[in-house]
Amino acid sequence: MQCKQCMVYVRDRPRAIALCPTRPPLSSRVPGAATAGTQVLVITLRDTTNRGRHAPAPGSDPRSAIGCDLHLADVSVLRDFSVLDADPVYGCVGVIYHERDVYLALVTECDFVCQVLPREAAYSLRRVSFLSLSSAKYDDWQRYDPNPTEYDDPAVGSSSGSGYGPHPCQALSQYLAQASFFFSPNMDMTRNLQARYTDCISSERAVPYDVKYLWNHFLLKPFLRFRASLDRAQQQYLDDAAFLVPLIQGYVGSVPLPHASVTGPNQLCIVSRSSSGRAGARYLTRGLDDMGNVANEVETEVICLLGTRCYSTVILRGSIPLFWEQSGLQISDHKIQLTRSAEATEPAFRLHVQALLQRYRRVHVVDLLKGRDGGSEYTLSHAFHSQIRHLQLPDLVRYTHFDFHAMCKGSNFANVELLVDRVADSVKAFGFFLIDLKELRILRQQGGVFRVNCMDCLDRTNFSQNALSWATLAGYLRVVLDQPASVMSHIRQEHAQLWVANGDRISRLYAGTGALRSNVLKSGKSTWTGLLQDVTKSVSRFYQNNFQDQSKQHVMDILLGKTPEARKIHAYLATYDVVRRHLTAQADRFLRRQSLTFFVTTFNVCSNLPRLSDVEKWLATGRGHAQPDAYVIGLQEVVDLNVSQVVSGDSTKRFQWERLIIRALDRIAATREEGTRASGDDDDESDAPEPVNYVILTSEQLIGACLMVFIRRSLAPHVRGVETTLKKTGFGGLAGNKGAVALRMQIYDTHFCFVTSHFAAGPTNYEERNADYRSIRDGVTFGNGRAVEDHQYVFWFGDLNYRLNLSYDQAKSLLAQDRLQEMRRYDQLIAQKAMGNIFHNYYEAPITFPPTYKFDVGTARYDTSEKRRTPSWTDRILIRSAGYDPDTADLTDDVHDGLQEDAGEDDEEDEAGGAGRGLKFEILRYISYPLTTSDHMPVLALVRAEVVEVNRSVRRQLIQDISKELAVATRPGDGKVGSPPTASDSRRAYLSPPSLPPTAKLIDVEPSPSTADETPKATTKLYHKKPPPPPPTSAQHKTKKPATTATPVILRLPPPSSATTQWWNEKRTGSNGDGDIIPPSDPLSSNPFRDSALSLEKATREAALGRTGVGVSCNGETTKVAAVELPDYLDDIFESHADEQLDGWEPIKPSVEI
Structure with a gap:
């Protein structure tokens, strides 16, 4: 064809x-x-x-x-x-x-x-x-x-x-x-x-x-x-x-069915579609992401065409929808690590299930992982089942565990029919889709889908999906075909051959080799030849996964636009600018601002583990303020920084710290609740604060440096886009004894980056520390190429190791006199920052506590050893909010300029957004805590930060309203040049931006052949109303300018455009400098709003979650939108994102009983 x-x-x-x-x-x-x-x-x-x-x-x-x-x-x-x-x-x-x-x-x-x-x-x-x-x-x-x-x-x-x-x-x-x-x-x-x-x-x-x-x-x-x-x-x-x-990726194949006694085309076809949402190679991409996408997610459709009737059934596979990782440098045992707690996993898991229910109405999960004796596989399976139970949706989401290895032990692969028997009720209830192509009449719809998984969703999954698919297809064929058993057996063999090819293709895409046990699926029995082939494939997988997947992943990321070098390419549409300008002016209608409190602390623990009571007191230091919404804890030297630890990277101490902190936070919450009851406030339950408990969001470790984030359980559904990355700076970037752990996340629609680092030591090595800072700032990249400073907020904290340029005795003398202010003059970090060498636009609260290094372990005495290290503020916390200066509690000049002059410009920035123009933050406390289990003391900051949330339903309605006004405004008047403007003419002049090129002809006259090459000149008089000025600043509220009236303006028309020359791409000459434009005499031919509001409804679906970056101006208790960066929360209003988070958690129930 x-x-x-x-x-x-x-x-x-x-x-x-x-x-x-x-x-x-x-x-x-x-x-x-x-x-x-x-x-x-x-x-x-x-x-x-x-x-x-x-x-x-x-x-x-x-x-x-x-x-x-x-x-x-x-x-x-x-x-x-x-x-x-x-x-x-x-x-x-x-x-x-x-x-x-x-x-x-x-x-x-x-x-x-x-x-x-x-x-x-x-x-x-x-x-x-x-x-x-x-x-x-x-x-x-x-x-x-x-x-x-x-x-x-x-x-x-x-x-x-x-x-x-x-x-x-x-x-x-x-x-x-x-x-x-x-x-x-x-x-x-x-x-x-x-x-x-x-x-x-x-x-x-x-x-x-x-x-x-x-x-x-x-x-x-x-x-x-x-x-x-x-x-x-x-x-x-x-x-x-x-x-x-x-393009789709996956498999397409078909076989004819000559024995089917039906007039017309008879064939069996398989179409597999691999999801691009979380695409990647086997050991580089596992489990779930915050958008609900899973790795190796494939929708396989079996299509049977008999005459004019077409049968279709869909079955899914996909990685276990949890946050987990697995090392590739293994052949037999696969060590698995869950990277996020069950509570922190729940929001993304619900998104995944919600998306399945919206597509397929009901879901039956078939889990093929090992049972109780399966080690890591059982841990994964148990966590998966727990999440499903917690959904409490037994009518919509069912779960069946089938230990494939145990049930089919000894090559008894025919036992997979036991799985079909277990799920027979769902096979019958879900059914299939059937349509009469001649009459275009739907005879039946599929009412649910099987979601099958094993560890990698390859071999066991393909074998089981073949059996489930045949169970549904055989039921249909027995009704429509009156054929002997031999014909059904032939069709079953053809069906199995297609599944073998399908499994091989999906396996090659994800793991680099064909599927195992393909020979069993082809012939129905296990042979020595098949076993040897499987061994060869296993060795080949090991090689591919460990030595070739990185380059394959990189090319895949290029295709999907996920590399740091990726740049968006935008199709320019004039009407797009109009919608953007109006959304900018009305942003406060769909943006909601609120404040969150962060408890940020850093502590070089010297490989010691303090007592639970000490940790509880340390983390309860901010008790006089609002309960923190998140605890962000950076630790250094969690393990001894010796050669064996640098090589092995033991995580045992990190897990001990996680359990210790969770216990401390639970005790703090219990103490607060008891205090509330003891205060006698129980009589007024409406004012009683809700009990707060915390869950670990994630933790990551680079040898000795460790970063842990704990959040309120109620905040977990609003956190997404969590990514962690490591950066080594020790021994020229080769070793992890020094370096940083960085984490990014999105809370509501505001982006945060947290960096805990351990810089080079030595009293005079500030240049090396400066180099460590630059190496981390420039070298840390997250998904889609986001760098550290591509976020609205950056919290940078840790053992930065900057010292005082004083002798030991000089420092001790100043401390004895409590002359901290004078000591700060000798601080290396303050000096280097003032010179512009480090931490540009970062803010540190005034230091009012004594130096936090170096102490004799177990005491509050500064170093009494032979080296007598100078007391210094090595442990620091700095914060950056682009465009906001906490010293003046207002926006910086560049943001004010953007508000007054560039509010309507098309400043296309990175998704993470230019980093949110001036979100306000306030440091409530910046102190050290006297914990003596180390040679450092912990430093903590209690920070109140402003965040933004986009109401997407309100924004969607606003876009529709603007589209209707724009459709009216672009209707032509009487079309006579020089006539007074009609109401729609005036509105069109208001809605159209000054640089909008009209699509109608400028001069409705064809030049004669003799003057075709000459530049025509023409002047005409028309009435034009200028666009209103931007909203007045606070200083302008006292006076009001009179309304602009229509005034005659003389405009000199530019020469007509051609295929090679467009006047709107050239420097404008002959204009009056006020941005006057010529209203087109015809509606914009490319106006996407003219036909229906449906084209605008797609606007918000394409807006990826969490692309909000706004600047806010805070005056007293009032907060106003200042300089809104539209690309952050309105990435492209003419596109449609299937991955936008849906409002609320409401599973869609089947509308039709099947």
């Missing part, structure tokens, strides 16, 4: 690439249609001279975003282009910034796989070529591309290419060609049949694909945003032309 193709045209100056379909789409053949005639898709980089922050030149700051212009144009524009001397392509995979350039990815070779349904074909990628959007250097792609093998080959190769040498995108091209990517030009492969047909019948779908299974979503984002801005006719043309190629 022939796939749709496009010809590629290029233009050098200015650089542009155009795609023209080789055959006109059906929608272009309708007479009188809005898209009648062939149109081409033109892609260009946005001119850097036009609002340059939208499109930094390739090779500039790797953290900024890039803008591109997309538009559908008449085929006549190709007269300025030249056709590329190459074969037609099969569509566009997307655009990507890589190796300091921007590339357009095109499918240049593909293979036909099968017809999933009549006239719905599936293809596999064979070759993806990358053309530069900035130069013609790589236009001859056939000389640059590597020569990838067929998609069946599992390994990601590293050939050097041919002709001109390796292409910069060679590794990405090879991965796309060899990692089982599939697409279809005439069907949506990201959704199963039931989702496709029920969505089509029940409602108009705002988003064309399911982004959960759309692997090139990051590359396609600007195209999807552009598509959302088109009217329906243009969208239909874009889809019919198959310009865009949505």
